[in-house]
Amino acid sequence: MTKTTTNLADPLVRVRDLSVSFRLDRKTTFEAVRGVSFDIPHDATVALVGESGSGKSVTSLAILGLLPPENAIVDAKSQILYGGRNLARLAASELRGMRGADISMIFQEPMTSLNPVFTVGFQIEEVLRLHMGLSGAAARKRAVDVLAEVGIPEPERRIDMFPSQLSGGQQQRVMIAMAIACEPKLLIADEPTTALDVTIQKQILELIGELQKRRQMSVLFITHDLAVVGEIADHVIVMRDGEIREQGPARDVFERPQDPYTTALLKCRPQIDRRPARLPVIDDFMSGAGIDPGTVLERPRGVAPDDPVVLSVRNLSKSFWSREGLFGRREFRAVKDVSFDLPKGKTLGLVGESGSGKTTVGLTLMRLHEATGGEAHFDGRDILAMSAREFLPYKRRIQIIFQNPYASLNPRFIVGQILTEPMEIHGIGASAQERTELAFELLHKVGLPEVSFYKYPHEFSGGQRQRIAIARCLTLKPDILICDESVSALDVSVQAQVLNLLQDLQAEFGLSYIFISHDLAVVKYISDQVMVMNEGAVVEIANSDEIYRNPREPYTQRLLASIPKGWHGEHARAVG
Amino acid sequence: MNDATMKPPLAARREIPHVVSPGLWTLAWRRLVSDSVAMVSLAIVVAFVLLMAASGLGVIAADWAREVGVNYAPPTFVGPDAAPAAPGAPGRAGEPAAPAGPTPGSAFDSTVVDPIGDVLAELKAEAKGKAEAPPAPGGFVDPLADVMKEIDAAKAAPPEGKSVDPLADVMKDIEAGRGAKEPAAAPAATERRATLPFGADKWGRDVIAKTIKGSETSIFVGLAAALVATFIGTVLGAVAGYYGRWVDDTLNWFYSIFSSIPYLLLILAVAAVLQHKGTMTIVFILGLTGWTGVFRLIRAEYLKHKGREYVQAADAIGASNARRMFRHIFPNVSHVVLVQMSILVVAFIKSEVILSYLGFGVPVDVVSWGSMLNEAQNELLLGKWWQLAAAGGTMAVLVTAFSLFTDALRDALDPKLKGTTGQ
Numbered sequence: 001m002t003k004t005t006t007n008l009a010d011p012l013v014r015v016r017d018l019s020v021s022f023r024l025d026r027k028t029t030f031e032a033v034r035g036v037s038f039d040i041p042h043d044a045t046v047a048l049v050g051e052s053g054s055g056k057s058v059t060s061l062a063i064l065g066l067l068p069p070e071n072a073i074v075d076a077k078s079q080i081l082y083g084g085r086n087l088a089r090l091a092a093s094e095l096r097g098m099r100g101a102d103i104s105m106i107f108q109e110p111m112t113s114l115n116p117v118f119t120v121g122f123q124i125e126e127v128l129r130l131h132m133g134l135s136g137a138a139a140r141k142r143a144v145d146v147l148a149e150v151g152i153p154e155p156e157r158r159i160d161m162f163p164s165q166l167s168g169g170q171q172q173r174v175m176i177a178m179a180i181a182c183e184p185k186l187l188i189a190d191e192p193t194t195a196l197d198v199t200i201q202k203q204i205l206e207l208i209g210e211l212q213k214r215r216q217m218s219v220l221f222i223t224h225d226l227a228v229v230g231e232i233a234d235h236v237i238v239m240r241d242g243e244i245r246e247q248g249p250a251r252d253v254f255e256r257p258q259d260p261y262t263t264a265l266l267k268c269r270p271q272i273d274r275r276p277a278r279l280p281v282i283d284d285f286m287s288g289a290g291i292d293p294g295t296v297l298e299r300p301r302g303v304a305p306d307d308p309v310v311l312s313v314r315n316l317s318k319s320f321w322s323r324e325g326l327f328g329r330r331e332f333r334a335v336k337d338v339s340f341d342l343p344k345g346k347t348l349g350l351v352g353e354s355g356s357g358k359t360t361v362g363l364t365l366m367r368l369h370e371a372t373g374g375e376a377h378f379d380g381r382d383i384l385a386m387s388a389r390e391f392l393p394y395k396r397r398i399q400i401i402f403q404n405p406y407a408s409l410n411p412r413f414i415v416g417q418i419l420t421e422p423m424e425i426h427g428i429g430a431s432a433q434e435r436t437e438l439a440f441e442l443l444h445k446v447g448l449p450e451v452s453f454y455k456y457p458h459e460f461s462g463g464q465r466q467r468i469a470i471a472r473c474l475t476l477k478p479d480i481l482i483c484d485e486s487v488s489a490l491d492v493s494v495q496a497q498v499l500n501l502l503q504d505l506q507a508e509f510g511l512s513y514i515f516i517s518h519d520l521a522v523v524k525y526i527s528d529q530v531m532v533m534n535e536g537a538v539v540e541i542a543n544s545d546e547i548y549r550n551p552r553e554p555y556t557q558r559l560l561a562s563i564p565k566g567w568h569g570e571h572a573r574a575v576g
Numbered sequence: 577m578n579d580a581t582m583k584p585p586l587a588a589r590r591e592i593p594h595v596v597s598p599g600l601w602t603l604a605w606r607r608l609v610s611d612s613v614a615m616v617s618l619a620i621v622v623a624f625v626l627l628m629a630a631s632g633l634g635v636i637a638a639d640w641a642r643e644v645g646v647n648y649a650p651p652t653f654v655g656p657d658a659a660p661a662a663p664g665a666p667g668r669a670g671e672p673a674a675p676a677g678p679t680p681g682s683a684f685d686s687t688v689v690d691p692i693g694d695v696l697a698e699l700k701a702e703a704k705g706k707a708e709a710p711p712a713p714g715g716f717v718d719p720l721a722d723v724m725k726e727i728d729a730a731k732a733a734p735p736e737g738k739s740v741d742p743l744a745d746v747m748k749d750i751e752a753g754r755g756a757k758e759p760a761a762a763p764a765a766t767e768r769r770a771t772l773p774f775g776a777d778k779w780g781r782d783v784i785a786k787t788i789k790g791s792e793t794s795i796f797v798g799l800a801a802a803l804v805a806t807f808i809g810t811v812l813g814a815v816a817g818y819y820g821r822w823v824d825d826t827l828n829w830f831y832s833i834f835s836s837i838p839y840l841l842l843i844l845a846v847a848a849v850l851q852h853k854g855t856m857t858i859v860f861i862l863g864l865t866g867w868t869g870v871f872r873l874i875r876a877e878y879l880k881h882k883g884r885e886y887v888q889a890a891d892a893i894g895a896s897n898a899r900r901m902f903r904h905i906f907p908n909v910s911h912v913v914l915v916q917m918s919i920l921v922v923a924f925i926k927s928e929v930i931l932s933y934l935g936f937g938v939p940v941d942v943v944s945w946g947s948m949l950n951e952a953q954n955e956l957l958l959g960k961w962w963q964l965a966a967a968g969g970t971m972a973v974l975v976t977a978f979s980l981f982t983d984a985l986r987d988a989l990d991p992k993l994k995g996t997t998g999q
Contacts (some may be wrong), residue, residue, distance in 0.1 A: 412907035
């Protein structure tokens, strides 16, 4: 396979007037990308930043020619120039030859991007066979080399493993190894760290940065997270609604953003070192109305020793058993002897990496899982020891907001049914009319128009759906609200709105929150107290300012060091 | 939380203007309407169902058993059969010649005065006259009486009343068989037509009316059995998938047993055990043996859905098991149920045909596509193709239309599946 030769004076890829639309049905089309133009220079990292629906992924798929052919329409004027050829007009067979060899891609989910029935080695060797004509021992040797290069320990042994035998971080490394095996000139990374824990995210980002420098290739890094971009990018392109809002060198975009949208993205995300009473939201910037004074004031957070306690958990344990052999079972201790007190009207943040048991704590307290051991005292009674019937009246006082607002609302119910159903079950409101009124009231409270009552969940955006989920919890007038990664699936700007809403509701109703998240910045912002968990056990629990300023345990220190620093990290200083 | 703060202002709130958003079914219906194949096949299916309803209510084809034409009257567009050499002569080639006079199985030329008609008319008159004196056998055409006697003997029916005339009994039998209220002389009174729009069967019954009546039986069996099977499969599948553990194990055990027996064998076994023949028996048999596919699918759907966050959320607000199963999960899997039911209707129509064809199906006095095909297999030897064509053609049209409609329905309910081969 001959590689395309490129003139170094020109940029590696020149995208001009790229427009992509999707055919939704016979009559309607949706314009996903509208006339986008940008360059990817040689030996540089370009970050394509945008929220969901901004067209950033579609743009990258268009470069690779991977758009679904049955309903994607690339406008005839679009040009994607690479090595003197227009990729937008290239035949499918030619494009296939270039993919993997000249341009390659890594995806968000390593678990689903690797084929589970082939060994890691086979999958890397396949790329080498197809594009470099290597086979047998030569391909294997090259595969081992690449695995070593992406930092897989013991590559000779791991090459014969199946993807499921590797951890998530290692799988992503294998994906990267496959992508760089043929020494591509351009690596497209589509949210490569979003599905990973923060410590692993840091490692992968470092790896991509290193490889880019060593191989002198270009990287197109697609992400929604500006903090990650600040760690890696030389050039930044900000997209919204299929158009480019701003592009330029990373320094300019971070330090002197020209577009209000860029400013908004930079400001909406909670920062580790500040805690405004309200987070600014995108509309504050886009409308030019100026910044709410609330966003300037600092909100004090923290727990005093004499705060009244609403929920007291002692030695909570939860085990899962998996069948092993014919009669054997293996115990997996998801939660080990967790104890904490939740003060009234305060927020307890629960952080940890995936598998740390933080979600299980929440589900067990709600008795969506039955606890294996321990006590949880609420109103002077142990709610874990009650029968299901006894627990029912308590159920309404502890409510949960799930992570995925797309999955937690029944798609066949209108919002009105979603909101009135809990009231029906618990006999709140004397009549259907009264319950409807209450539902209207709550919609208003969470900032949705009353006509929402008659709509289905799919007609709302992610943030709006999360508001509906919050309203559903509020129908039961709970004392404790468990937020299980409730803002993690939301865009930065929407995240800010929901966090503001949660704080307003807490102030108004004196709610106590258990806020579960892997996002340390968000937890720092909203919590009075933070509990760090690792492998089912509590590592450290302290007031949130305290824990971020002086983490005592090594694990906490490592976790905090992994938080993407945005434009304040080492990368910025290096580019400086 | 403080109750007072949440109290809604009950002071007469204005009714807000609103439009309830289209739900799943409305959207699916819109997609279906835009699909021309679906609409055509739906029209055909609806026409068949209307036909079934009309025939069931006795509006049309109520007198399907009347012998309006001559035996094996050909379709009008074919034209009447050429006159045989002489009345009473043997029928068409290939048919064994009757010793004397026509047997009920032979073709007739309409130009010849039907001898049976005469006989019956006379008999009728005699019967009315209480038949005091035994009729002189010599006065009649002997061979016919012999034939009738043979039939009589086969039926082993004891002579009734004082009538010693064997033909009187035959008459009664024929009348009972028809279930017709018209005077027994009617067939004789109305002239039997030489040709019918789509021909007649062995006894001169109109094939079109018979096909309509047969459609009624077959479609009814298909729809009713599909309802029964879908109901059983859905309820068991929901319970197994939702509760899991030993409930699931037990029901799976049942499922395995049912699905390990060859389908047709199972049906025949149940049919043999039940002994009682009737349309409802067929419905029962098919429903009892056909639920396994639905069970497997619905169980899988419930397994998948019970872990979904919206079901957990329902648990969190205190919804009971039954509520979660049927109010929350069921609407989310109902499209699967509907498509499965639609597939089953076609399958059961075919099963009914096979069963009736094999003689395990509907009783002899009920006509269905299967029994028509059964009759047609003998007729085809004589070159009488119209009954086969009518039954086979109608069935093919309905089954094809229904299958196309099922495909379109699945695409409309689950647009993501479009273009894939489905389950």
